[in-house]
Each structure stands twice: as C-alpha cells, then as structure tokens.
Amino acid sequence: MKLAGKFVGFVLVQVIVIGVLAASVATLSPRQTERVAEVVSARPKFTPVQIERKTPLEVKPLYDDPEVVSDEELAAVLFRVQPKFSAKNLKPNFVEHALRTWRVSATFQEPGVMSGEEMRDFLLNYARFAMSWGPEIDSLLESRETGIYVRWGRDTGASVHHDHTLACLTEAGVPLDNPVQAPGRQNATLKNMVEQALYDFRLDERETEWSAMAFGLWLPPVTTWTNGEGRELNFDLIAKRQLRGHRQFGVCGGTHRVYSLMMLLRINEKFPILTEPVRAEVYAHLEGVRDTLKVTQFPDGHWPYNWPDGADAVEHPGDHESYRDVIATGHHLEWLAIAPEDLHPPREMIRKAARWIIDDTTAKSREKIQESFTFYSHVGNALALWRNTSPPEFWHEWEKKHPYEGKGKKKPAPEKPTTPVNEPEKNPTEIEVSPESEAAAEAEGKKPAATPEAENEKPTDDSQ
Template identity: 55%
Template sequence: MNHQDLRSQVIAVQVIVLLAITVSFALLSSQGRRELAAAVSATEPFRPVPIAREVPVRIEPLYDDPSVVSEENLALVLEKVRPKFNLIRLSPNYVEHALRAWGGFIDFPDESVMDGPEMVRFLTDHGAYLQSWGDDAEPILMERPDGVAINWGAKEELSVHHDHWLASLTEAGVPIDTPIFGPGRRGDTLADALQEALRDFQTDEMETEWSAMAFGFWLPPTTKQWINGDGRLVDFNLLADRLMRGHRRFGVCSGTHRVYSLMVLLRLDDEFQILSAPKRDEIFHYLERVRDLMVASQLDDGRSPAAWAYGADAIAMAEDELEYKQVIATGHHLEWLAIAYPELQPPREVVRKAADWIVETTRIKTQQEILSHYTFYSHVGNALALWRKTHPADFWTEWRQTHPLVGGDDATSNPGGQDVLDLPMPEESPADFLPPPPIN
C-alpha cells in the first residue's frame, strides 16, 4: 500500500468518525447536549432553578403623603394613563409598561381600554399577537428546547429591553403557571420563560435592570444564586455590581431605572438576605449619592433634567433637552424614592416640587400626546400612586365607584381615530448617553 492510499484510508476513517459523532450529538436530548458541551468546556451545565413561589414578591410603598399628590390629581393622572390603545400594530413595549403599572387583574368598564387579563394574553399568546400584527409578523415568543425565550430589540413589534417582558409580567403579579402559547407549541408557562431567562443571562449583559428585578421577585428565599447556561455562577451581589458599574448617566431612562432596581434589591434583602453586608452598604451609599445629585440638579419648577447625574452642572444643560426626557427622569426618581427608606429621602419639598411639575405636565397634555409617549407617562402614574401608599389598579377601582371621569366623553375616545402607535415613540437605548458637561 503506497503512501497515497494510506492517507486516503485515514481520511475516510476520520470522516466516518466525525459523522458518527455528529449523528450521536444530534440524537442527544437538549439537556444532554448542554451537559456534553459543559463537560468539554469544563463548566457546570445549567439545571432548572428551584422556584417555590406561585406568585412573585410585591414591594410595597412606604409613604402616604397627600402633600405630594392629592387624590384628585392622582385620579386625573391615572385617567390619562389608562391603556387605551389602538389594537392594530400594538407595540409590546406599550403593553409591558401598562401591565407593570396597572397589574394583571384590573378590569376597566370602558371596552376601549385594555384590561389586565387582555394585556397578559397579548404578551403570552402568539395568536393574540398575530391579531394585532398579522401572520407575517416576527414572533415575540421564541420556543426553545427547554423553555421560552423573548424576542427583543429595537423594533416596534418586539420587546424593547432585555428581560423587560419577564419583569413586567412579574411586577404585574401574574402567577408562575400562567400559560404561554407560542407559535407552534402549547403547554409552556411563565415558569418556562423564567428558567430560560436564568439560563440565558450573561454576566456581561448591557441591560440588567429588569433581570435583577424579575429574578429578585421570584427566586428568594429558595434560591439566592444559580449557574447560568455558560456555567457561570450568578448571584445578587453580581447583579448589583452590574447595576452600579459605569457613570450614573449610563443606562436606560437616563440612568434612573437601574436606581429603582437597586432599591428593589435593598428592599428584598431586608426580608431574604440576598446580599452580602459589604454589598448592601455599597448600594446604600450609591443611592445616597444618587439622591444628592437629584437634589442638586433639580430645576426651580421641580423638573429633574435628563442630565441629573451631573448634579448642579445639569441645570445649565436642561434648556437643550427634550421635555419627554425630563418626564422620564422626574417620574423615575419619584418612583424609586416612593419605596426608599427615610434615610435616603431628600427634603420632602424636593419631592413635592417634582410631583407638582409632573402632575401639571400630564394635565395639560392631550390624550393623544400621552399615548404617543405612553411608556414614560406610565411611570408617572405608578410613581404618584406609590406616594399615596397604593397601586394604580387599587386606587382607580375604588375611586371610580364614586367618581366620574374627569375628562368626560373625551377621556373615553381615541382622538381622531388615529392609530396612536404610528406616532414616533422615542425610547432611550443604552447607547443614548448624555455628553459630558462643558469644562469651565
């Protein structure tokens, strides 16, 4: 046998072995493939995380202060931020924001307003999604071998932020066995989406605001750490580190949403001890600094500029900012302060001025203007309700038993019959950062 023949035989054997390995790998279960990959890479495979809860934890507000917002003004704002959406090409981002504010069980008498169960179904039933977007739409629910992933990104028909879908349903209080009907599969539940999020979470994620909240509301006390799909250990100390990294101007919603998530972690730690003592202290000091910057940057009329993270320097930058960005900053600051400890509170007059500005700004907007920036104003409604130690659904349901709609017939119509979701929907992304202040 010459050298050429021997070489050909060796190659043939290698091809056969490679084919055998490929076929064997293909015949493995999805869990088997993960375990094999983990063995090759010397990492621990992902195993389902124990979830002992049927419903998520709910963080309750700490203050009932009518000097911050009266019942009448709260009702006015909540009336304007009801989820009164046109159902044609309805953005999941709008529904997610409405759901986290109003909860999954609110029942509106007005048929033109989406009820809580309708919002839940829109996000968890591919059939309901297709009724809005048509058969050619890119699905938001993606069926994986061992779970359900969420299709997210900078498209109107998708969830906009990483794990925002999961966090919104979680904050809405929906149970872990909520059914999920994907494009081609029945039998999944919210638990499958949660497990997929835990498996999929990367330790270098750019957006961790909603992952931290969703995991925090579901995992304790049974689970305080887990191994992700890459074999990396993840715990709440790591999540806190990711939330605090970088300049405070960075992050979604002018850097304010990660502040809310950090406050949530502290409140959860009070009950479940999910943080180390040094990490808890670090978060507390971080939030103290956020509070001080918020106070230093507040404008005379109560607004927080989008550049609040620069403290007093932000005041000179405020004239060049779009108003909706100041709605974002002001609303989010009011939101996290409503669940923050007394030791983290600014002078109450700072809170009152912020609330007065946000109420008046909301009051003078038409319903169409509110809907075109709905995501931002949903935070306003939620924040103001929290400052009365309640939640939008609880307050609104009781209020409407004895009070009419402030807006009358105009408040129950879709202005001009226009598809409000065809309007521009400015939404900040992690790349939408503010420039540094000028150096004097």
C-alpha cells in the same frame, strides 16, 4: 499460555477502563455532567435553579402623602395613562408598561381600554399577538429547548429591552404557573419564561436592569444560580453590575438602575440576598443619588435628564428635549416611593417634583399622553405609590365613586396646572432608550444610527 496471558491482560485493561470511567462519571458535579453532555450532544443542557414561590414578591410603597398628589390629581393622571391602544400593531413595549402599571387585576368601565388580563394575554399568547400584527411578523414568543424566549431588540413587533416583558409580567403579579402559548408549544408556563431568562442572561450585556428586577422578585430566598454559560451568579454580582460605570449609563438616564437597586435593597430586608459589604455599597450609592437630586432640581421642580452631572446639570442644562425631563422626574419619583426616608431629598423637593409632573401630565390630552405612553406610565405608577396604593386599586375605588358615563361625559377632575407645561418637542412615537441601548443595538448590527446627530438619542418608529 501466551494467548491466555494476552487475553487476561486485555480483559484486565477493559475492567480498569470501565471502572475508572464509571467512577469519573459518578463523581461529576451536576454542572459538569451538563457540560459533558453538551459537548457530546452539541446541544445546550441547562438545569435552572429551583424557584420556590408561585407568585412573585411585591415591593410595597412606604408613604401616603396627599401633599405629593391628591386623589383628584392622581385620578386625572391615571385617566391619561389608561391603556387605550389601537388593536392593530400593538407595541409590546406599550403593553408591558401598561401591565406593570395597572397589574393583571385592572378593569376599566370605559370600553376600549384594555384590561389587565387582556394585556397579559397579548404578551403570553402568540395567537393574540398575531391577531394584532398579522402572520408576517414573527411571534413575540419563541419556544426553545431551554424555555420560552421573548423576542427583543429593534425588530418590528419585538419587546425593546431584554427581560422587560418578564419584569413587567412579574411586577404585574402574574403567577409562575400562568399558561404561556408560543408557536409549537401550547403547554408552557411563565416558569419557562423565567427559566429562559436565567439561561440567556449575561451579566455584562447592555441592559440588566429588568433581569435584575425579575430575578429579585422571583428567586429569593435562593441567592445563587448559574446561567446557560455556567457562570455562577448571585445578587451581589447583579447589584454590583447596576453600580458599575458612570451613572449616566443605563436606560432612561440611568434611573432604571437606581430603581432596580432600590428594589434589591428592599427585597434584602426580608430575604438577605446581598452580603453586607455589597448592601452597604448599594446604600452608599443611593445616598449619592439622593445628594445629587438635592442639587439638580430646577426651580420649577423637575429633575433634568442629565442629573448624573450633578450641580453642573443646573448650571449647564443638557441639550436634550424636554420630554426627557419627564422621564427623569417620573422615574425618580417612582424609586423614591419605595425608598426609606433616609434616602430621600427633603420632602418639599419631592412635592415640588410631583407638582411639576402632575401639571405637565394633566395639561396634555389623553390622546397626546398615549403617544408617549411608556414614560408617562411611570408617572402614573409613581404617583399611585406615593399614596400607598396601586393604580388599579385606586382606580377601582375611584370608579365606584365616579362611574364612567359614556364618551365625552366623564372627566376626572385634574388639578389645574399652576405652571406652564412643557410640550413635548419630540416625535411622540419615540420611546426612551439610553445611549447604552443605542450603542448596543449598533454593536449588535441590528440597526445603524439614523443620523450622526441621533447617535446618542436613539429612536426608530418600531421600537416602542
């Protein structure tokens, strides 16, 4: 009898244990289930947010102003920013910039200029990458449990900025189901790359500009999601992150943050991804940028790299090399092309800035421009946007009227520069990296600053 009681008690407790355990498991939220599975299996578990579109959103330009740039001038600039790269050790950063400028649809009559599809495949097919870099360099792409990871940072053959590859592919219009081939995984798609980006994005990492842009162009109407750490993210947080801190921080003198904010604001017009207070905050911030541009333009038309200093930047020009002014002016023209007029400085200032940068660009040979391709590509894109077109669209039309006639014969007619141009004083293989990037790289121990003077400048030859 005693034994029977003991047995009944034992069974009863087991029933209670199993019942409560089952109920507890059943009531876990999906994220909690993942977390429990992660702890039990000691492996990452991640269910990315559902992406409801097959192709990314596109933010169209708003203006067609031939007084900003004429057809001939645009052709002259675009001719100089064509992706005519050496096939060996092709820098992903160059290809990414070229692809976002020229899109996948780009084709060129001139032999040796990479088409949009070739650029896309270089980035998305590890075999193409390996043909350029050889087997000793790690693949740009890496297959992970949570998606396709793009190697980025200061390593040789890596993309320079986090999610820059994805953002450029996105701006170039590559669809979600586009095949991606990484070592050990042949059947991936761009979706896996987006998912990996969602997984490893951290709101407080140094560079969030491209993640912000990529998420903005892929996720709407979805407005909230979680990253691999389970952090709930939304576009308000993404926007506030771009607003955080001094304007000087961020890549390319802080201009990429402005561009990303403008993109989010435009996307918000169609899909309400920002709450009203945050939208207003973003708008006010961009108004502030506009007002700063009004007081920082130099008489020749350029905006200085230290534009965040306001009027002080004109009175006390920063001790930076002149190519940085190309960066600032080109990038500002780019975001202004998609900004409503309320956020513009007077149009005359824009025209003056365009004049300066057209002269600067067209005064240089294409070979010279190619050496500093990354930031001049922004110039090409910006000027095309100011004509309410895109580089490939314009160039296709241009080549219909001005067919390529062989090396040395065809020359698009550039406007003759009206002002002396500033020759780059820097090592042309350098790319633009913000002080933030530098600090980030050093903080991560990837590469120490070369010299004390270079602390806030960056450059290494393998970071292009």
